Amino acid sequence: MKKTLNTWAAAAAIVTLSGAAQAALVDRGGGMIYDSVQNITWLQNWDTNNGEMNWSTANAWANNLVWGGFSDWRLPTAHKADGSGQCFVDPCTGIDSNGNLTGNEMGYLFYNYVGGNLGELVTDPTGDTPLEIANFALFTNLRADDFWSGSEYLASPGSDAWRFDMFLGRNGVKSKFEKFHAVAVRPGDVAASAAAVPEPQTLALALLALGAAAVARKRSA
Numbered sequence: 001m002k003k004t005l006n007t008w009a010a011a012a013a014i015v016t017l018s019g020a021a022q023a024a025l026v027d028r029g030g031g032m033i034y035d036s037v038q039n040i041t042w043l044q045n046w047d048t049n050n051g052e053m054n055w056s057t058a059n060a061w062a063n064n065l066v067w068g069g070f071s072d073w074r075l076p077t078a079h080k081a082d083g084s085g086q087c088f089v090d091p092c093t094g095i096d097s098n099g100n101l102t103g104n105e106m107g108y109l110f111y112n113y114v115g116g117n118l119g120e121l122v123t124d125p126t127g128d129t130p131l132e133i134a135n136f137a138l139f140t141n142l143r144a145d146d147f148w149s150g151s152e153y154l155a156s157p158g159s160d161a162w163r164f165d166m167f168l169g170r171n172g173v174k175s176k177f178e179k180f181h182a183v184a185v186r187p188g189d190v191a192a193s194a195a196a197v198p199e200p201q202t203l204a205l206a207l208l209a210l211g212a213a214a215v216a217r218k219r220s221a
Helices: 002-020 055-063 105-112 130-137 192-196 200-220
Strands: 025-029 032-035 040-043 146-152 160-165 170-175 185-187
Touching (some): 105 146
Antiparallel strands (some): 032 040, 146 160
C-alpha cells in the first residue's frame, strides 16, 4: 500500500508540473479563449461586431453582448481600474520601465502572447516562437489595426479614450467620435471547473508516470 501511495504521489507531482507548463491561452470552445495570467476570457473572433464604430457604440456593443451564456462582457482595459499605469503622453509606446501599459489587456496579449514587437505588425510571424504562432492561431480576425479600449483618458474623459494599435504595439489617446474595431472580454474563466479535470496531454503524462512506476516496482519485487 505504501508503494502504491508513493506511485500516486509521484504521478500527482508530474501532473502539477506539466499543468504549470501549459500555455496561458486556452481555447474553451464556443468562440472563447481564456487567458490564465490576466484571468480574463477573450472573444475568439476579433471582428464579431463586423466593422468599426465610435467609442460609445463600441462600449454599448460590448456591454450588451451575450455570448456563451454570459452577459458580463466589456471592452478591454488600457490601465488599472484605479487609473494607475496610465501615461499622459500620446502615444504610449511599448511595455517599458515606466509601466505605461500596466493593466493594458490588449498590450499584454500583444507583447506576451502573440509575438508582437514595438513597430511590428501583429500579423508578422518573423522571429516568433512556435508558441507565439500557436497563440496567434487561436484567434480569428486578429488584425493589424486599431482597437478601442474601455478606458477613458483621465485628462479629458468627456471627449477622449484610449485605443491600442495591433500594428505598432502602441497605446494612444483618440477622440471618442473616431471609429475603430472592438473586441470584447469578460472576467474569469468560462470553464472554471475545467481546472479540476486534467487536460488530455496532462492525463497522458500521468498515466505514463504510473506505468513507469509500476514497471519499476515489479522489477524491484
